[in-house]
Amino acid sequence: MRPRTLIPSTVAAALLVLTGCGANGGSDSAGDAGAVTPSTASSPAQPPAGSDGSGTGTGGAKVPAALDFTATTVDGKPFDAKTLAGKPTVLWFWAPWCPKCKAQAAETAKVAADNQGKANVVGVAGLDTNASMKDFVNDTGTASFPHLSDEKGEVWKRFKVTEQSRYVILDKDGTTVYEGVLPAGKDLAGKVAGLTG
Template sequence: MRARTLLPAAVAAALLTVSGCGSGSGSDSADDAETSPSKTATAQAPAGSDGSGTRADGAKVPEALNFTATTVDGKPFDAKSLTGRPTVLWFWAPWCPTCRGQAAETAKVAADYEGKANVVGVAGLDKNAAMRDFVSETGTGSFPQLSDEAGDVWKRFEITQQSIYVILDKDGNTVYEGLLPGGEGLADKVAALTG
């Protein structure tokens, strides 16, 4: 009987640790939001990564982009394909109102910078069916949306809460990490990297 009492408390504590949706705890101040380029360089290769540092065409792949995943619609995704362009990784959860508020601006940036920068959604903290519903309801299906139910990509980038953007330069270095309420400022950050 004691295990039944402790289990809900443990689950609640874990959710409080990874949540933060709308709490502002993902500060967007310059000191808290900026991160060093070495953060992703120290990331461990997740399950599914083949460990190869080159693409089939011979292009050198930054460690940050050396992983594979599956999209919310069940298709394989190889992050090596993002090599050579600035990349926005948008970490979201389907039940998060802050993420829902970021969806339109994120989709607009993906469309406006198509061919110049990559935008990839990384859904977590729920089941794939809820992730697919979110994509359908928010109109964000025009750019890749990864289903990260196991949290492998989230762990790779040390993400502990949803509605966070990680922006990589063309060399795979992290140049920004933080919360952008409503996606405000995302276009400016991508524009600065695409010239």
């Protein structure tokens, strides 16, 4: 196992992460996650990164505070979360070495494809190197949607995520409507359909 660099404020979170990513399921409660880890990827379906500073996202939607951040994809491209405003958004927090995350990949990619244009899906990778994040995206076939490289845990902290294989689902107004683990992505499609239908 390769060494991982953690920032001091995430040491306790890392211990939770390491114990929480076994092969057997995990917590499904909405109250035990936050934002502290990485993200990865770029996507052909992703609107161009960048902001005009107007406080509006794609299509003129007002940008909620939750989406007022920038990051870099695993491919090294700039990513502006303001482009997500106005549509429901799934943030999938994962780590490259996590078997539960790998088990969620296929269903997450399917939900992204099935909801293209209606909802956003963004991976937020952490707890490892960018090279490992890129390998995970390639190995799991999830390159069709953007993945943020959050090696410093800034996006994870923003959403108070303390362990990988967690979903944070925001409605079109940027309000968190679900936070937790969905083993193998089960019911992710239903949760998104409830926001897009």
